[in-house]
Amino acid sequence: MELLPFKQGAEARLYTSSFYGKPCIVKERFSKSYRHPKLDKSLTTQRIKAEVRAMLRCRTFGIPTPTVYFVNLENNSIYMEHMKDAVTLRQYIEDIQLQHPETFIEVLTPLAGVVGKLLAKMHSNNIVHGDLTTSNMLLQEAAENSVLVLIDFGLSYGATLAEDKGVDLYVLERALLSTHPNTECLFETILISYKAEYKNGAADVISKLDEIRLRGRKRTMVG
Numbered sequence: 001m002e003l004l005p006f007k008q009g010a011e012a013r014l015y016t017s018s019f020y021g022k023p024c025i026v027k028e029r030f031s032k033s034y035r036h037p038k039l040d041k042s043l044t045t046q047r048i049k050a051e052v053r054a055m056l057r058c059r060t061f062g063i064p065t066p067t068v069y070f071v072n073l074e075n076n077s078i079y080m081e082h083m084k085d086a087v088t089l090r091q092y093i094e095d096i097q098l099q100h101p102e103t104f105i106e107v108l109t110p111l112a113g114v115v116g117k118l119l120a121k122m123h124s125n126n127i128v129h130g131d132l133t134t135s136n137m138l139l140q141e142a143a144e145n146s147v148l149v150l151i152d153f154g155l156s157y158g159a160t161l162a163e164d165k166g167v168d169l170y171v172l173e174r175a176l177l178s179t180h181p182n183t184e185c186l187f188e189t190i191l192i193s194y195k196a197e198y199k200n201g202a203a204d205v206i207s208k209l210d211e212i213r214l215r216g217r218k219r220t221m222v223g
């Protein structure tokens with residue numbers, strides 16, 4: 001089976017290939033030389049298992065993630081569906097900001113609504129992503145409607161606590177605002193949609209988010 005280099009991340013190399021005739025992505029985690037080899041292997045295995053488990057669970061709740069085709073723990077690889085014609089949300093937001101410098105907020109508002117809804121679905125099913133950034137969301141532009149796909153679940157875990165979900169949202173807020181200038185309104189839209197979808201559970205998470213924001217601010221004030 002031929003592997004063609006596709007992308008390289010901090011902890012993984014990605015290849016395109018095919019699995020029984022289906023276009024696939026092979027995500028291979030590589031070892032970190034600064035870690036003790038045994039610890040390294042167990043961390044890698046843990047991340048792969050977390051990633052696969054979360055992808056499968058998400059799909060059972062109707063949250064789009066790539067289909068997992070195969071896992072090889074010997075060489076630390078996950079074989080998954082290649083999301084064709086997909087761009088990262090990061091790329092998409094950057095493009096829209098360039099194309100519509102005056103009105104990008106209006107253009108991106110419906111998409112922010114979709115993000116909030118999806119995260120509410122994930123959190124109400126007690127899945128915490130652990131690394132929510134605009135690089136870990138793919139926008140697949142199909143004929144009429146576009147689909148938002150969540151990826152990169154290596155740091156995910158099952159959690160029922162509002163605190164963990166609040167941290168998840170905080171990580172996204174920091175990532176969004178630091179990668180994409182002037183997107184505060186979009187994060188607000190994400191939260192409005194999150195609340196509408198999550199209903200009763202949202203209030204606790206949002207109040208945790210407010211606490212975490214305050215802690216963050218205090219830390220920067222102290223230095």
Ligand SMILES: Nc1ncnc2c1ncn2[C@@H]1O[C@H](COP(=O)(O)OP(=O)(O)OP(=O)(O)O)[C@@H](O)[C@H]1O
Pocket residue numbers: 007008009010011012013014025027066080081082083084086088131135136151152154
């Ligand atoms: N199934 C997929 N289909 C299409 N593109 C993908 C797919 N999975 C990943 N990608 C692309 O590859 C990039 C890197 O993938 P991913 O985020 O899973 O790895 P990473 O950030 O290196 O992982 P980690 O943070 O676990 O080290 C993504 O941002 C996306 O552009």
Ligand SMILES: [Mg+2]
Pocket residue numbers: 009135136152
């Ligand atoms: Mg990633």
